[in-house]
Amino acid sequence: MKIVVVGNGMVGHKLLEEFADKPGLEITVLCEEARAAYDRVHLSEFFSGKTAEDLSLVAEKFFDRDGISLHLNAKAVSLNAAKKYVETAEGEQIEYDKLILATGSYPFVPPVPGRDREGCLVYRTIEDLEAMREWGAKSRKGVVVGGGLLGLECAKALKDMGLETHVVEFAPRLMTVQVDDMGGALLRKKIEALGVFVHTQKNTLEIAEGAGVGVGGRHVMKFADGEQLETDMIVFSAGIRPRDELARSGGLKMGERGGIAINNFCQTSEKDIYAIGECALWEGKIFGLVAPGYDMARVAAKHVLEGSSQEGPAEFQGADMSTKLKLLGVDVASIGDAQGNTPGALSYLFSDGVAGHYKKLVVSADNKRLLGAVLVGEAEDYGSLLQLALNQIPLPEHPDELILPAREGGSKTGMGVDMLPESALICSCNNVSKAALCTAVADGATSLGALKKCTKAASSCGGCQPLVKQVLDSELSKSGVLVLNHICEHFEHSRQELFHLIKVAQFSSFDEVILRHGKGRGCDICKPAVASILASQKNEFVLKPKLASTQDTNDYYLANLQKDGTYSVVPRIPGGEITPAKLIVIGRVAQRYGLYTKITGGQRIDLFGARVEQLPLIWKELIDAGFESGHAYGKALRTVKSCVGSTWCRYGVQDSVSMAIAVEQRYRGLRSPHKIKMAVSGCTRECAEAQSKDVGVIATESGWNLYVGGNGGMKPRHANLLASDIDDETLVRYIDRFLMLYIRTGDRLQRTSVWLENLEGGIDYVKQVVCEDSLGIGVELEGEMQKLVDTYECEWKKAINTPETLKRFRHFVNSQEPDQNIQFVDERGQIRPKRAQEKQLENAS
Amino acid sequence: MTNEQNWTLVCGLSDIVPNTGVCGKVGEAQVAVFRIVSPSGEEDGVFAIDNFDPRSGANVLSRGLVGDMDGQVVVASPVYKNHIALETGTCIEDAAWSVKAYPVRLGEGGIVLVQGE
Numbered sequence A: 001m002k003i004v005v006v007g008n009g010m011v012g013h014k015l016l017e018e019f020a021d022k023p024g025l026e027i028t029v030l031c032e033e034a035r036a037a038y039d040r041v042h043l044s045e046f047f048s049g050k051t052a053e054d055l056s057l058v059a060e061k062f063f064d065r066d067g068i069s070l071h072l073n074a075k076a077v078s079l080n081a082a083k084k085y086v087e088t089a090e091g092e093q094i095e096y097d098k099l100i101l102a103t104g105s106y107p108f109v110p111p112v113p114g115r116d117r118e119g120c121l122v123y124r125t126i127e128d129l130e131a132m133r134e135w136g137a138k139s140r141k142g143v144v145v146g147g148g149l150l151g152l153e154c155a156k157a158l159k160d161m162g163l164e165t166h167v168v169e170f171a172p173r174l175m176t177v178q179v180d181d182m183g184g185a186l187l188r189k190k191i192e193a194l195g196v197f198v199h200t201q202k203n204t205l206e207i208a209e210g211a212g213v214g215v216g217g218r219h220v221m222k223f224a225d226g227e228q229l230e231t232d233m234i235v236f237s238a239g240i241r242p243r244d245e246l247a248r249s250g251g252l253k254m255g256e257r258g259g260i261a262i263n264n265f266c267q268t269s270e271k272d273i274y275a276i277g278e279c280a281l282w283e284g285k286i287f288g289l290v291a292p293g294y295d296m297a298r299v300a301a302k303h304v305l306e307g308s309s310q311e312g313p314a315e316f317q318g319a320d321m322s323t324k325l326k327l328l329g330v331d332v333a334s335i336g337d338a339q340g341n342t343p344g345a346l347s348y349l350f351s352d353g354v355a356g357h358y359k360k361l362v363v364s365a366d367n368k369r370l371l372g373a374v375l376v377g378e379a380e381d382y383g384s385l386l387q388l389a390l391n392q393i394p395l396p397e398h399p400d401e402l403i404l405p406a407r408e409g410g411s412k413t414g415m416g417v418d419m420l421p422e423s424a425l426i427c428s429c430n431n432v433s434k435a436a437l438c439t440a441v442a443d444g445a446t447s448l449g450a451l452k453k454c455t456k457a458a459s460s461c462g463g464c465q466p467l468v469k470q471v472l473d474s475e476l477s478k479s480g481v482l483v484l485n486h487i488c489e490h491f492e493h494s495r496q497e498l499f500h501l502i503k504v505a506q507f508s509s510f511d512e513v514i515l516r517h518g519k520g521r522g523c524d525i526c527k528p529a530v531a532s533i534l535a536s537q538k539n540e541f542v543l544k545p546k547l548a549s550t551q552d553t554n555d556y557y558l559a560n561l562q563k564d565g566t567y568s569v570v571p572r573i574p575g576g577e578i579t580p581a582k583l584i585v586i587g588r589v590a591q592r593y594g595l596y597t598k599i600t601g602g603q604r605i606d607l608f609g610a611r612v613e614q615l616p617l618i619w620k621e622l623i624d625a626g627f628e629s630g631h632a633y634g635k636a637l638r639t640v641k642s643c644v645g646s647t648w649c650r651y652g653v654q655d656s657v658s659m660a661i662a663v664e665q666r667y668r669g670l671r672s673p674h675k676i677k678m679a680v681s682g683c684t685r686e687c688a689e690a691q692s693k694d695v696g697v698i699a700t701e702s703g704w705n706l707y708v709g710g711n712g713g714m715k716p717r718h719a720n721l722l723a724s725d726i727d728d729e730t731l732v733r734y735i736d737r738f739l740m741l742y743i744r745t746g747d748r749l750q751r752t753s754v755w756l757e758n759l760e761g762g763i764d765y766v767k768q769v770v771c772e773d774s775l776g777i778g779v780e781l782e783g784e785m786q787k788l789v790d791t792y793e794c795e796w797k798k799a800i801n802t803p804e805t806l807k808r809f810r811h812f813v814n815s816q817e818p819d820q821n822i823q824f825v826d827e828r829g830q831i832r833p834k835r836a837q838e839k840q841l842e843n844a845s
Numbered sequence B: 001m002t003n004e005q006n007w008t009l010v011c012g013l014s015d016i017v018p019n020t021g022v023c024g025k026v027g028e029a030q031v032a033v034f035r036i037v038s039p040s041g042e043e044d045g046v047f048a049i050d051n052f053d054p055r056s057g058a059n060v061l062s063r064g065l066v067g068d069m070d071g072q073v074v075v076a077s078p079v080y081k082n083h084i085a086l087e088t089g090t091c092i093e094d095a096a097w098s099v100k101a102y103p104v105r106l107g108e109g110g111i112v113l114v115q116g117e
Helices: A010-019 A043-048 A124-136 A149-160 A181-193 A244-251 A289-307 A382-390 A432-442 A446-453 A465-484 A494-504 A510-517 A524-535 A554-557 A580-593 A612-624 A656-667 A728-745 A750-756 A762-771 A778-790 A796-800 A836-845
Strands: A004-007 A026-030 A066-070 A076-080 A085-088 A092-096 A097-100 A105-107 A120-122 A141-145 A164-168 A197-199 A204-209 A218-225 A229-232 A233-236 A240-242 A259-263 A273-275 A281-282 A323-327 A330-336 A344-354 A357-363 A370-376 A425-427 A568-569 A598-601 A603-611 A638-644 A678-681 A695-700 A704-707 A720-726 A824-829 A830-833 B007-012 B020-026 B029-037 B043-050 B065-069 B072-075 B084-087 B104-107 B111-115
Touching: A004 A010, A004 A092, A010 A026, A010 A289, A026 A281, A043 A124, A043 A149, A066 A105, A076 A244, A097 A289, A105 B104, A120 A124, A124 A149, A124 A233, A141 A229, A149 A164, A164 A229, A181 A197, A181 A344, A181 A357, A218 A233, A218 B029, A240 A695, A259 A273, A281 A568, A344 A603, A370 A382, A382 A425, A382 A465, A425 A432, A425 A465, A432 A446, A432 A465, A432 B072, A446 A465, A494 A510, A494 A524, A494 A728, A524 B065, A568 A612, A580 A598, A580 A603, A580 A612, A598 A830, A603 A612, A603 A762, A603 A830, A612 A796, A638 A656, A656 A678, A656 A695, A656 A728, A695 A728, A704 A728, A720 A728, A720 A762, A728 A750, A728 A762, A728 A778, B007 B020, B007 B029, B007 B104, B020 B111, B029 B072, B029 B111, B043 B072
Parallel strands: A004 A026, A004 A097, A026 A066, A097 A273, A120 A233, A141 A164, A141 A233, A164 A197, A259 A281, A638 A678, A678 A695
Antiparallel strands: A076 A085, A085 A092, A105 A240, A204 A218, A218 A229, A323 A330, A330 A370, A344 A357, A357 A370, A568 A603, A598 A603, A695 A704, A704 A720, A824 A830, B007 B111, B020 B029, B029 B043, B065 B072, B072 B084, B104 B111
16 A cells, blocks of 8 residues: 655654554655654753754654655645645655645744744744754844743743743733633743743734844834834744645645644545644644644554444544643643633632742532643642543542642642543553553553653653653552562561561571571571661671671671772761861871762762772771761761851851761761761751751750751652750750651661651651650650660771671782772872773773 | 692681672682571582672672572672572573672582682
């Protein structure tokens, strides 16, 4: 079958993907542009550094396959439907059995005198972008005509080029179609705050010669209200019109205002000619989004291949025009009947003038179904709300809770993905249902990346990504409930259960625990977990022979293993306070052993590149100078960061450094489910960033505020306030209790932030246990902590004084040689490990 | 110390802390030698594999934690935690990260001998 496809835009290319590798097809693709399909949805990223190649949608070697030939720069100019051929601008006639028109649209330029002036551009193709870039470089000021979705995208492009950017809109508000008046007003405010000038209700009458570049502008725009705006360049982005001239030449049926009329199979008035995407008119409507276009491509491809004789053939049934975008950094989303045009429709509004959020729900007259929504400033709930609307899911009793922010301690009612039916379409761009996602997860796609790759969900516009992630998480937790609870294959217990079992039986070695409660030999999961529990209860030297073999890599050598097999060394610097003499010692040691030095985020100094046999020598010198182990290698207390506090700072209200040192001295060496970071700030300005730590202390006029459960890193979390205005003694007591509660009940490698999030009752429960002693275990928890404080000893001091332990610190058991594979080169005056390629080069020469 | 069948004395068995490894120089090769002891205290043998971890490109396998996975005795690379079966040198996660296993035996007086290439 000879198939001719006119147009290789996003939708045209989707069609080709549907056809790819189907036998018996001879496909000719005519593409007017100089390059094959690229991503127009993310076009503005061209200005934030993406290249034309980055935007390409063509898979590697896609056009190398047999049965498909791509003609670039080949514009089809006429169509003969009777004789079934199309003619190109070069005069070539190409015959078809089936013709698919995917000619897309062109930007509408209002018929304003002067619109042809130099520097008046449009925003559609990569060539257009190149022209914009060229003009941008010689302009100071730019105007976008059109305040819709594309117009604002375009404004971002001008802004990214550093131009003074203006948006001129005919209607009274921005994004007329998608948002309502209040949403539009907030959007305007936010965009203006970014330095973009917005002019609404402006009817442009003429574009004329301006005063000149650098004086006023190349052009002057004259508006109906008598105002004028001078500018150096103008980009029209005032809507699209279907490219239908080819279809016209073939005598196909057209809509009154253009567009190629199609039926539910995307057939035009000629049964062997199909039209898809923005050139097609279905029930009087043009669909200017990519998802409906893709849908048409699938329907047309299926129909071409299988005909209409099939039972229940796929039909195009219109499309949901809901959309979520980030415009100039502002989240905007619009769902269904956003304007509330449905008879009897009611609405809920939430507006947060402080945070700049606006949310509106449009619900049915009986308050049972969601008809539409507008979200401006924050659109995280777009995916769930869209699903509520699309699947006609009954609303909760108080629908307003869907848009009201969750208050501290409470959890948002919202809706989980579990409520969605299997058939729910999660990714409308690529037609991926919830069922398809679930199947893929069950088949082994257990990461977001893998799931996106194998289902293509969230790989086009990306709007559904949060929802895809939720489905993934929900499926994983459903299938993994038992696995997650059991620490590994050797124990059918969670860490919390093991902690309890070990405590009750007073075990003191891994072997005792596994013989009594587990099976097999153990592994690299359960051994360190048990070792950590034993350390939190008994606090014995971790490198004792009976404990040594169960320690995690870093604990085993009391240093942090780096990628090349060397270690890093971090001496403790409590509160980040250090004398010049001690600084000199660190410098001298680093110099002597040729170590790379770097200041850490926790206010101490990391020394890299130590060979295993150098560790005891380095530590001997450090300990002789009064340093101690920093436990940077352990799942243990790391640092207590501090600001200078009232001692030096004009604003400090308490001595944060002294408090930080006291806290760090108290909890140094404390082993826990994961690392623990703390900080103490001397006033409310919070220079020590205590609210991003597991335990954060902030000075007040009359004492301290204690925060817990904060985190930076991969998933930042603001800490919760546990107690306010407490004195020194209460502070320490509460931290004792909090930490021991966490150590007792936390999961393996679970930071306090995640622990707190998963703890039933959350921060309120912790407050009750720690501050009100609701379980009556306060004294017990304090006692356990005091025991650990009393039994602390510096592990490195112990190690260098234990000959048996020192034997471990050499590379070869039968030779004094160092590991020849460890090699360094110089970079910025320090060492760095040689890269694999550098080693290979050397071996080759 | 190497004899004609290329057996190299690496160390005494008691030089290896139970359920840990050491690195021996066997000819020019670096060999990780592990001493496996059951939780109830029986000696379950010694194993020898390359000390080089192909995944990280570092000579570190002797410093990994040993254990068992589905009944196989394994070591977890201390760098990226890929597991290698001590008997065969096969990597459980990806065969591309497998290493060579060496013949190893206990000699008289509790010495550990590894056969080099």
